Amino acid sequence: MSAVDARFGPYGGRYVPEVLIAALDELTAAWEQARSDPVFEAELASLLRDFVGRPTPLYRADRLSERVGREVWLKREDLAHTGAHKINNAVGQTLLARRMGKRRIIAETGAGQHGVATATACALLGLECVVYMGTEDMRRQRPNVERMGLLGATVEPVEAGARTLKEAVSAAIRDWVASVADTHYVIGSAVGPAPYPALVRDLQRVIGDEAREQALAAAGRLPDRVIACVGGGSNAIGSFAPFVGDAGVELIGVEAAGEGLGSGRHGASLLAGRTGVLHGALSSVLADEDGQILEAHSISAGLDYPGVGPEHAMLRDSGRARYVAVGDREALLALRELSRLEGIVPALESAHAVAWLLGGGREPAGGIDLLTLSGRGDKDLEEALAGLRRLERDG
Amino acid sequence: MAEPGVERIAAAFAAARSQGRAALMPYLMGGFPDMATSAAVIDAYADAGADLIELGAPYSDPLADGPVIQAAATRALAAGTRLEGVLELCERVASRVPVLPMVYANVVLTLGAERFAAMLAGAGAAGAIIPDLPREEDPSVAGALLERGLAPIGFVTPTTSPGRLAAVAAAAVGFTYVVSLAGVTGERDELPPELAGIVAAVRAASEAPAAVGFGIGTPEQAARVGAVADGVIVGSRLVRAVADAGDPEAAADAVAAFLADARAGL
Numbered sequence: 109m110s111a112v113d114a115r116f117g118p119y120g121g122r123y124v125p126e127v128l129i130a131a132l133d134e135l136t137a138a139w140e141q142a143r144s145d146p147v148f149e150a151e152l153a154s155l156l157r158d159f160v161g162r163p164t165p166l167y168r169a170d171r172l173s174e175r176v177g178r179e180v181w182l183k184r185e186d187l188a189h190t191g192a193h194k195i196n197n198a199v200g201q202t203l204l205a206r207r208m209g210k211r212r213i214i215a216e217t218g219a220g221q222h223g224v225a226t227a228t229a230c231a232l233l234g235l236e237c238v239v240y241m242g243t244e245d246m247r248r249q250r251p252n253v254e255r256m257g258l259l260g261a262t263v264e265p266v267e268a269g270a271r272t273l274k275e276a277v278s279a280a281i282r283d284w285v286a287s288v289a290d291t292h293y294v295i296g297s298a299v300g301p302a303p304y305p306a307l308v309r310d311l312q313r314v315i316g317d318e319a320r321e322q323a324l325a326a327a328g329r330l331p332d333r334v335i336a337c338v339g340g341g342s343n344a345i346g347s348f349a350p351f352v353g354d355a356g357v358e359l360i361g362v363e364a365a366g367e368g369l370g371s372g373r374h375g376a377s378l379l380a381g382r383t384g385v386l387h388g389a390l391s392s393v394l395a396d397e398d399g400q401i402l403e404a405h406s407i408s409a410g411l412d413y414p415g416v417g418p419e420h421a422m423l424r425d426s427g428r429a430r431y432v433a434v435g436d437r438e439a440l441l442a443l444r445e446l447s448r449l450e451g452i453v454p455a456l457e458s459a460h461a462v463a464w465l466l467g468g469g470r471e472p473a474g475g476i477d478l479l480t481l482s483g484r485g486d487k488d489l490e491e492a493l494a495g496l497r498r499l500e501r502d503g
Numbered sequence: 504m505a506e507p508g509v510e511r512i513a514a515a516f517a518a519a520r521s522q523g524r525a526a527l528m529p530y531l532m533g534g535f536p537d538m539a540t541s542a543a544v545i546d547a548y549a550d551a552g553a554d555l556i557e558l559g560a561p562y563s564d565p566l567a568d569g570p571v572i573q574a575a576a577t578r579a580l581a582a583g584t585r586l587e588g589v590l591e592l593c594e595r596v597a598s599r600v601p602v603l604p605m606v607y608a609n610v611v612l613t614l615g616a617e618r619f620a621a622m623l624a625g626a627g628a629a630g631a632i633i634p635d636l637p638r639e640e641d642p643s644v645a646g647a648l649l650e651r652g653l654a655p656i657g658f659v660t661p662t663t664s665p666g667r668l669a670a671v672a673a674a675a676v677g678f679t680y681v682v683s684l685a686g687v688t689g690e691r692d693e694l695p696p697e698l699a700g701i702v703a704a705v706r707a708a709s710e711a712p713a714a715v716g717f718g719i720g721t722p723e724q725a726a727r728v729g730a731v732a733d734g735v736i737v738g739s740r741l742v743r744a745v746a747d748a749g750d751p752e753a754a755a756d757a758v759a760a761f762l763a764d765a766r767a768g769l
Contacts, residue, residue, distance in 0.1 A: 127682060385635070388635070401564050
């Protein structure tokens with residue numbers, strides 16, 4: 109059994125209050141054991157197939173391909189149960205929590221997709237579920253708040269700071285500090301103290317594993333590029349992981365440029381951040397020169413986070429992955445464009461990846477792209493339609 | 504400050520012990536609600552017989568702190584407080600009482616270990632409390648502090664394994680910070696019954712004293728903790744007193760009154 113990664117180059121680690129160390133040790137040991145246990149593996153595989161609906165399709169988007177002048181394959185995580193890739197991690201972690209004897213689950217959520225996924229997995233497994241959510245995100249993602257309630261979860265509003273994802277993660281960690289004995293914290297992205305970045309990557313790499321196999325079968329070869337949006341970076345690291353060893357495959361992560369990288373209102377932690385600690389890991393973070401964490405901004409709640417998974421910081425430094433950024437406006441337009449070209453309404457997060465492809469990503473012409481469509485856009489309709497109306501009004 | 508911080512901390516605990524009591528270590532949030540109030544409060548601590556002082560530097564994402572100290576940090580940052588200003592508070596009283604700045608890891612790492620340690624030494628600090636930097640994550644910070652005679656303070660909590668507890672206590676310089684409960688800072692009605700056992704285990708494994716913090720909000724609780732530990736740390740209760748006071752003078756009076764009661768009970 110191999111060790112769970114704690115560091116990614118200089119990044120990662122466990123920058124947490126001492127009270128959490130024992131729980132992180134316990135979680136690390138439990139994951140090392142579970143991931144090499146055929147019984148756990150079989151149970152997870154069966155739930156992913158029969159409950160989540162995996163494998164998700166790899167779909168050749170012909171009209172989009174024609175528009176950008178490249179052959180584009182969409183990995184349809186939007187078709188997974190609950191409408192996003194978040195369910196892969198939520199089912200895996202709650203199964204692990206049950207195996208560890210924890211009866212209470214806490215989670216944070218930004219866009220609400222991870223909260224819904226966790227509430228869903230908890231309903232499935234009969235576990236108590238509490239989801240922390242910033243009140244600004246509750247406003248932006250009201251349908252998901254209602255879904256969580258319907259699924260039997262308690263949504264705890266978080267009023268601190270900008271009332272978005274960063275504050276929700278902090279609130280969940282504070283709960284966990286006081287409840288570690290009977291509670292598991294299902295973190296929603298490849299962030300946080302070790303072992304979370306490795307645990308979440310391991311659970312999300314099903315996206316890339318499936319896509320790699322599907323691409324070989326359908327396109328007859330590996331893609332030239334794998335493209336995914338990056339907030340905390342879980343769908344991206346899950347998509348990238350199986351391709352890291354394929355030197356010919358370029359890995360491209362698309363961050364949120366919000367109102368522009370120069371505006372100070374964005375979520376581009378990798379492109380415009382500095383090395384620092386947020387939520388227990390050393391990574392690239394948005395912080396001022398004193399080390400105070402800054403507020404992020406993105407129209408997409410799931411990318412509205414001033415940090416990013418530590419493995420992405422390593423992939424950036426090594427040059428193995430390339431990171432780019434796309435703003436609110438381009439993402440909104442891409443959401444509409446994909447809806448009309450392919451009959452697929454993407455989540456605003458995923459729309460960032462599509463927007464890059466429609467813009468700078470058209471070059472060079474020709475070649476095969478694999479783009480992970482991390483979620484569907486139903487949750488964003490109100491926000492996206494209002495945004496599009498604003499764009500039309502303001503020209 | 505010719506005498507190294509480590510020795511000043513040891514002397515403060517020894518002086519309290521010679522009086523047959525635990526050392527009293529009040530906390531304040533530097534810059535909350537403003538610098539004038541913090542200056543009055545830290546002076547009051549020194550005048551009212553604090554044996555040591557924990558001086559909080561405000562941070563945007565204080566994961567170890569409960570709502571009272573978190574709100575104080577937000578307010579202090581909004582008022583423009585920076586580490587330099589907090590260390591000016593340290594300098595005010597450093598010749599009278601050992602002061603331990605409490606600074607979150609990202610502020611420390613952004614400065615770099617050497618620069619951070621040099622700033623603290625320059626302000627006459629006796630050590631540093633970094634609540635989210637377990638020593639194994641970055642030994643360079645403890646190294647830079649020790650080189651200047653400053654004590655890097657280690658933590659033990661009710662969830663710390665026996666092996667880790669022994670290792671933290673054995674490596675302790677200055678004192679070991681025993682967190683009384685599994686949770687964030689803030690007043691509690693009850694302290695956990697296993698606390699005395701944890702303190703005893705820390706003392707058995709260490710030459711350095713054991714000071715207990717988190718959850719202590721009344722002179723009675725301070726007295727009960729003081730009966731089993733070498734030091735008692737009071738935080739949120741005093742921050743709340745400062746929040747409730749209208750001006751620097753009222754804040755100083757309020758914290759001095761609490762400290763006098765707490766000292767008398769130890």
